[in-house]
Amino acid sequence: MTLRQQLSFPRRHARTQRFTLGAPRAFTASPDGARVVFLRSSSGTDRVNSLWVLDLADSAAGSGEGRERIAADPDVLLGGAAERLSPEERARRERSREGSGGIVGYALDGAGQLAAFALSGRLFTAELLAGTTRELPVRGPVIDPRPSPDGRHVAYAADGALRVIGADGERDRVLAGRSADEGEDITYGLAEFIAAEEMGRTRGYWWSPESDRLLVARADTTRVRRWWISDPAHPEREPVKVAYPAAGTPNADVRLYLVDVEAAEGSGAAEGADGAEGSGGARTEVVWDRARYPYLARVHWSAAGAPLLLVQSRDQRGQLYLAVDTATGATRTVHRDEDPAWLELFAGLPAWAPDGRLVRIADEGGARVLVVGDRPLTGPQLHVRAVLDIGEHDVLVSASAGEEAADPEIGEIHVYRVSELGVERLSEGAGVHSAVRSGEVTVLVSARPDTPGTSARVLKDGKRLAAVASYAEQPALTARPRLTEAGTHRIPSAVLLPTGYQDSDGPLPVLLDPYGGPHGQRVVAAQNAYLSSQWFADQGFAVIVADGRGTPGRSPAWEKAVKQNLLLSLDDQIEALHALAERFPLDLGRVAMRGWSFGGYLAGLAVLRRPDVFHAAVSGAPVTDLRLYDTHYQERYFGGGPQDVPEVYARHSLVTDDGLSAPESPARPLMIIHGLADDNVVVAHTLRLSAALLAAGRPHEVLPLTGVTHMTPQEEVAENLLLLQVDFLKRSLGMSRARAEDGDVQNPE
Numbered sequence: 143m144t145l146r147q148q149l150s151f152p153r154r155h156a157r158t159q160r161f162t163l164g165a166p167r168a169f170t171a172s173p174d175g176a177r178v179v180f181l182r183s184s185s186g187t188d189r190v191n192s193l194w195v196l197d198l199a200d201s202a203a204g205s206g207e208g209r210e211r212i213a214a215d216p217d218v219l220l221g222g223a224a225e226r227l228s229p230e231e232r233a234r235r236e237r238s239r240e241g242s243g244g245i246v247g248y249a250l251d252g253a254g255q256l257a258a259f260a261l262s263g264r265l266f267t268a269e270l271l272a273g274t275t276r277e278l279p280v281r282g283p284v285i286d287p288r289p290s291p292d293g294r295h296v297a298y299a300a301d302g303a304l305r306v307i308g309a310d311g312e313r314d315r316v317l318a319g320r321s322a323d324e325g326e327d328i329t330y331g332l333a334e335f336i337a338a339e340e341m342g343r344t345r346g347y348w349w350s351p352e353s354d355r356l357l358v359a360r361a362d363t364t365r366v367r368r369w370w371i372s373d374p375a376h377p378e379r380e381p382v383k384v385a386y387p388a389a390g391t392p393n394a395d396v397r398l399y400l401v402d403v404e405a406a407e408g409s410g411a412a413e414g415a416d417g418a419e420g421s422g423g424a425r426t427e428v429v430w431d432r433a434r435y436p437y438l439a440r441v442h443w444s445a446a447g448a449p450l451l452l453v454q455s456r457d458q459r460g461q462l463y464l465a466v467d468t469a470t471g472a473t474r475t476v477h478r479d480e481d482p483a484w485l486e487l488f489a490g491l492p493a494w495a496p497d498g499r500l501v502r503i504a505d506e507g508g509a510r511v512l513v514v515g516d517r518p519l520t521g522p523q524l525h526v527r528a529v530l531d532i533g534e535h536d537v538l539v540s541a542s543a544g545e546e547a548a549d550p551e552i553g554e555i556h557v558y559r560v561s562e563l564g565v566e567r568l569s570e571g572a573g574v575h576s577a578v579r580s581g582e583v584t585v586l587v588s589a590r591p592d593t594p595g596t597s598a599r600v601l602k603d604g605k606r607l608a609a610v611a612s613y614a615e616q617p618a619l620t621a622r623p624r625l626t627e628a629g630t631h632r633i634p635s636a637v638l639l640p641t642g643y644q645d646s647d648g649p650l651p652v653l654l655d656p657y658g659g660p661h662g663q664r665v666v667a668a669q670n671a672y673l674s675s676q677w678f679a680d681q682g683f684a685v686i687v688a689d690g691r692g693t694p695g696r697s698p699a700w701e702k703a704v705k706q707n708l709l710l711s712l713d714d715q716i717e718a719l720h721a722l723a724e725r726f727p728l729d730l731g732r733v734a735m736r737g738w739s740f741g742g743y744l745a746g747l748a749v750l751r752r753p754d755v756f757h758a759a760v761s762g763a764p765v766t767d768l769r770l771y772d773t774h775y776q777e778r779y780f781g782g783g784p785q786d787v788p789e790v791y792a793r794h795s796l797v798t799d800d801g802l803s804a805p806e807s808p809a810r811p812l813m814i815i816h817g818l819a820d821d822n823v824v825v826a827h828t829l830r831l832s833a834a835l836l837a838a839g840r841p842h843e844v845l846p847l848t849g850v851t852h853m854t855p856q857e858e859v860a861e862n863l864l865l866l867q868v869d870f871l872k873r874s875l876g877m878s879r880a881r882a883e884d885g886d887v888q889n890p891e
Contacts, residue, residue: 150618151617151618151619151673151677152677152860152861152862152864152865153857153861154615154617154618155617155673155674155677155860155861155864156857156858156859156860156861156864157187157857157861158186158187158614158615159189159241159242159855160670160673160674161186161594161595161614161615161616161617161670161673162614162670163183163185163186163187163188163189163242163613163614163615164182164183164184164185164186164187164188164612164613164614164615165182165595165596165612165613165614166180166181166182166194166598166610166611166612167180167181167182168180168181168247168248169578169585169587169598169610170250170254170578170580171254171578171579171580171581171583171584171585171600172250172253172254172255172270172580172583173252173253173254173580173581174253174254174581175198175580175581175582175583175602176197176198176199176254177195177196177197177198177254177270178195178196178198178583178585178600178608178610179193179194179195179196179213179248179250179254179257179270180193180194180196180598180610181193181194181245181246181248182194182612182613183242183244183613184613185613185615186613186614186615187615189241189242189243189244190216190217190225190242190243190244191216191242191243191244191245191246192212192213192214192215192216192244192245193212193213193214193245193248193257193259193268194210194211194212194213195210195211195212195213195270196208196209196210196600196608196610197209197210197211198583198600198602198607198608207608207609208600208607208608210610210611211273213257213268213270213273213275214245214257214259214266214268214275216243216244216245216261219261219266219275219277220261220262223262225243225244225261225262226262226263227262227263227283228263228282228283228285229382230283230285230332231260231263231283231285233821234285234286234338234344236821236822236851236852236853237333237335237338237339237344238338238344239852239853241853241855244261245259245261247259247260247286249286249287249288249289250289251289251290251291251292251293252291252292252293252351253293254270254580255269255270255271255293256268256269256270256289256293256309257270257289258287258288258289258296258298259287260283260284260285260286260287260298263282263283263284264277264280264282264283264284265277265278265280265282265284265287265296265298265307266278267289267296267309276311278296278307278309278311278314279311279314280298280300280305280307280314281300281301281305281314282300283300284298284299284300285298285299285300285332286298286299286331286332286344286345286346288347288349289309290349290353290403291349291350291351291352291353292352292353293309294308294309294353295307295308295309295353295403296308296309297317297331297347297349297356298331299329299330299331299332299346299347302319302320302326302328302329302330302332303316303317303318303319303320303329303330303331304316304317304318304319304330304331304346304347304356304358304401305317305319306403317331317356317358317401317403318330318331318356318358318360318399318401318425325364327362327363327364327385328360328361328362328363328364329346329360329361329363330346330347330358330359330360330361331346331347331358331359332346332359332361333345333346333359333361334346334359334361334363334393334394334396335385335386335387335394335772336387336393336394336437336772336773336774337396337438337439339772339774339822340772340774340775341437341439341440341487341774342487342489343438343439343440343441345441346358346359346361347359348441348442348443348449349443350443350449350468351443351444351445353403354402354403354404355400355401355402355403355468356400356401356403357398357399357400357401357428357441357443357449357466358398358399358400358401358425359396359397359398359438359441360396360397360398360399361394361395361396362394362395362396362397363385363394364395365392365395366385366386366387366391366392366393366394367385367386367387367388367391367392368383368384368385368386369383369384369386369821369824370382370383370384371384371819371820371821371824372818373818373819373848373849374818374846374848375818375848375849382821384821386772386821386824387772387773388769388770388771388772388773389768389769389770389771389772389773389776389777389780389783389784389791390769390773390777390782390783390784390785390786391773391783393436393437393456393773393774395432395436396432396436396437396438397427397428397432398427398428398438398441398451399425399426399427399428399471400425400426400427400428400466400468400471401424401425402424402425426470426471427471428449428451428466428471428473429471429472429473430451430453430462430464430473432453434455434460435453435454435455435460435461435462436453436454436455436456437453437454437455437456437458437774438451438453439452439453439454439461439487440452440487440491440492442491442492442493442494444493444494446493446494446495446496446497446498447465447494447498448465448466448467448468449465449466449468450463450464450465450466450476450492450493450494450500451463451464451466451473452464452487452491452492454485454487456773456777457484457777457778457781457782458484458485458774458777458778459480459481459482459483459484459485460478460479460480460485461478461479461485462475462477462478463475463476463477463478463479463492463500463502464476476500477500477502479504481505483702483705484702484705484778484779486503486505486698486701488503488527488528488529489528489529490528490529490530490531490532491503491528491529493529493532494532495514495515495532495537496532496533496534499514499515500513500514500515501513501514501529501532501537503526503528503529504518505698506518507521507522508522508545508697508698508699509521509522509524509525509544509545509546509697509698510524510525510526510527510544510697510698511524511526512526512529512537512539512560514537517562519537519560519561519562519565520539520541520560520565521544521546522544522545522546522547523543523544523546523547523548524541524542524543524544524547524558524565525541525542525543525544525545525695525696525697526539526540526541527539527540527541527542527555527694527695528540530557530576530577530578530579531577531578531579531580533579535561536559536560536561537559537560537561538557538558538559538560538568538577538579538584539557539558539560540555540556540557540558540575540576540577541555541556541558542554542555542556542695542696544696544697545696545697545700550627550632551572551667552625552626552627552634552665552667553574553591553625553634553636553663553665553666553667553668554572554573554574554666554667555573555574555575555576555666555667555695556568556569556575557569557575557576557577557586568584568586568601568604569586569588571588571590572590572591572592572667573588573589573590573591573667573668574588574589574666574667574668575587575588575589582602582603583600583601583602583607584600584601584602584604585598585599585600585601585610586598586599586600586601589666589667589668589669589670589671590667590668590669591623591625591667591668591669592669593669594616594617594620594669594670594673595612595614595616595669595670596612596614596670597609597612598610598612617670617673619673619676619677619680620641620669620676621638621669621670621671621672621673621675621676622638622639622641622676623636623637623638623672623675623676623687624636624637624638625665625667626722626725628688628717628718628721628722629714629717629718629720629721630717631690631691631714631717633688633689633690633714633717633718633721634665634688634689634693634695634696635665635686635687635688635689635718635722636664636665636672636675636686636687636688637684637685637686637722637726638672638675638676638678638679638684638685638686638687639679639684639685639726639727640679640680640681640682640683640684641676641679641680643727645727647727648727649727649728649729650682650683650684650727650728650729651682651683651684651729651732651733651734651875651877652683652684652685652686652719652728652729652730652732652733652734653678653679653683653684653685653686653733653734653735653736653871654685654686654687654688654715654719654733654734654735654736654748655674655675655678655685655686655687655735655736655737656686656687656688656689656690656715656735656737656741656744657689657693657737657738657739657740657741658688658689658690658692658693658711658712658714658715658737658740658741658744659692659693659708659711659739659740659741659743659744660692660693660694660701660704660740660779661694662693662694662740662741663689663693663694663695664687664688664689664693665687665688665689672687674864675687677864678736678868681868681872682872682877683871684726684727684728684729686718686719686722686728688714688715688718688719690710690711690713690714690715690717690718691703691704691710691711691714692704692708692710692711704779705779705781706779706780706781706787706790708779708794709747709751709793709794711740711744712744712747712748712751712752715735715744715748716752716755719733719755730755731757732757732875732876732877733755733756733757734756734757734758734759734760734871734874734875735748735749735756735758735759735760736759736760736762736867736871737760737761737762738762738763739762739763739764739765739823739852740765741762742761742762742763742764742765742814742815743761743764743765743766743796745759745760745761745762745764746759746761746764746766746796746812746814746831747796749810749811749812750796750802750812753807753808753809753810754807756810757810757811757874757875758810758811758812758870758871758874758875759810759811759812759813760812760813760815760867760870760871761812761813761814761815762814762815762816762863763815763816763817763820763823763827763828763852764796764814764816764823764827764828764831765823765827766795766796766797766827766828766830766831767795767796767797767826767827767830767831768780768784768791768794768795769784769791769795770824770826770827770830771823780794796831796834797830797831797833797834798834802834802835802838802840809839809840809841810874811841811842811843811870811873811874812835812840812842812843813842813843813844813845813866813867813870814828814831814832814842814843814844814845815844815845815847815863816828816844816845816846816847817847817849817850817851817852817854818846818847818848818849818850819849819850819851820850820851820852821851821852822851822852823852825846828844828846832844843870845866847859
């Protein structure tokens with residue numbers, strides 16, 4: 143076998159963005175059940191997404207699977223020109239970890255007939271019934287365009303203002319913008335860094351159901367500290383200024399306004415004769431105790447009730463559900479939550495049910511349950527994770543097995559219908575399932591442990607109506623994870639051995655491959671989740687993926703056990719390792735760990751704190767000085783900023799005296815990898831760790847990635863990262879290179 147064949151998986155893994163390109167995503171079903179809208183690129187190596195429509199008329203009539211058609215093709219709309227992204231759009235994609243291009247997001251009107259999207263900073267709409275597209279003449283670069291529910295207007299953010307234009311392309315004007323005394327640190331209609339990075343709120347404005355008003359967020363970053371992200375490979379370029387709210391420092395000041403569309407239209411505040419913009423039309427500020435509850439976490443506005451806000455205290459131990467009086471901007475408390483650790487935020491919530499009852503997810507009785515009004519509708523058998531849709535008589539949720547479930551269903555996530563009458567599971571078979579629904583039509587997306595990729599099925603009243611084709615490439619490598627629980631804490635784990643491994647081959651060097659931290663579940667019942675882990679296994683390792691305390695998916699107590707003690711994450715990796723060594727061929731004399739982000743922190747922690755267990759580590763984009771990470775994340779888990787609990791930050795830091803292992807401990811090989819353009823975990827983390835290691839006389843390797851952010855979508859970078867890591871790990875653990883070179887454990891194409 144040639145070297146080119148051996149390296150085929152890393153190259154294809156990178157080129158296909160982990161075999162996700164070409165798979166349909168971002169589904170929306172029209173309320174009339176006539177069509178499903180989605181994004182998909184043309185092949186498994188094409189990064190440019192088009193907007194697609196699946197017409198269901200034929201399948202509903204029993205005459206076929208439905209007809210797929212392209213509603214908007216970026217290549218046609220841009221005339222073959224390359225896409226150009228503004229710095230604001232690049233930042234927005236970084237926050238959402240979006241590595242593809244073309245149409246990466248869209249929004250529909252209430253009828254599901256008009257789609258709006260940004261492409262290369264320009265505003266386009268697509269008439270889904272007519273099959274036509276048009277560009278609206280607006281000032282750009284455009285961010286996050288959204289049609290009004292009635293389809294008459296399109297709102298969008300540009301140059302720090304929220305603007306609106308008629309769907310006919312007329313009357314482009316400012317709806318909410320900076321006044322004469324407001325500078326560039328103030329934006330309207332955009333989610334601030336913390337909301338987008340940590341809260342899962344990517345939006346900064348919301349249409350009323352009647353299409354006559356909007357709620358618009360105003361973010362003021364004046365007091366937020368500025369960091370400078372430079373490119374050392376290009377010293378001629380100016381550094382980029384970033385408003386980054388590090389732990390214990392000021393956040394953006396966020397306010398919310400009600401803005402009347404017609405008042406803005408009649409105010410003449412679009413542009414003056416000299417082209418200067420006004421501040422928009424009449425607006426009313428929404429009032430709540432922002433000093434006590436500064437985080438605007440969620441906004442919901444539907445025909446079922448008044449606008450609904452979820453606001454959180456800075457320590458995230460208290461939150462209010464607030465209903466907004468649209469006449470005055472005053473708010474009233476609908477519900478209040480408190481928790482001694484922290485309160486989680488959930489997708490799809492809070493919201494009103496059609497009958498006006500509040501729908502929320504709560505931690506009650508040791509379980510995470512769905513609550514409608516005052517009544518919990520689920521119990522400890524389910525761990526509810528998100529609300530997918532709220533219907534007239536039921537709620538569609540995503541959930542995994544709870545602590546009291548008879549079958550732990552390791553790594554499985556299912557879709558359930560929940561009503562006053564009980565709970566019904568819609569998804570079938572082992573896997574990770576999710577769904578979107580509108581009316582009688584549900585799109586069920588499933589990833590399974592024995593099948594690569596995902597499948598998307600369209601259901602009507604629970605019966606299969608059609609399937610959405612996937613153009614994703616097949617991996618030519620089959621992951622064989624053995625899902626189990628390990629240790630006294632029953633830690634969910636996956637073990638992967640080399641393809642073709644036999645007992646006579648003897649114990650194997652071990653590679654732990656975790657994320658291991660909050661919001662990052664790695665042990666899932668899905669084939670593609672383990673492809674890179676299987677590739678590492680096929681280089682001669684026994685690979686372990688373990689989700690210890692703090693990771694999602696089991697119970698509130700499991701997730702919150704790491705309060706002020708994220709070091710439990712390392713303890714659980716060790717517990718899983720030793721427990722699994724009793725059942726699998728693990729050589730505990732050769733153990734390494736690799737990880738990225740929190741996993742990178744965990745890998746560095748492993749060799750510095752526990753060199754008696756770990757013999758090498760690859761630490762990618764690690765958080766090493768916890769004082770440099772953001773407010774919402776760090777203060778949630780540590781219970782405050784560095785000025786409040788300095789001992790907690792010191793105990794967790796890798797760059798303080800507490801962070802390094804005792805001088806007499808053996809120095810283990812450590813490779814640190816970091817993107818120099820990372821604005822989430824900035825490269826200062828790695829530079830400070832390297833300086834501390836150098837001062838302590840500890841050898842290590844640093845691999846700087848020029849122009850790379852917290853993601854690594856660049857094909858050559860992603861490919862070579864895998865190759866360099868496996869080479870480093872083999873050298874560090876004293877493994878023979880012959881095994882990988884002679885092809886014994888490779889998966890040829």
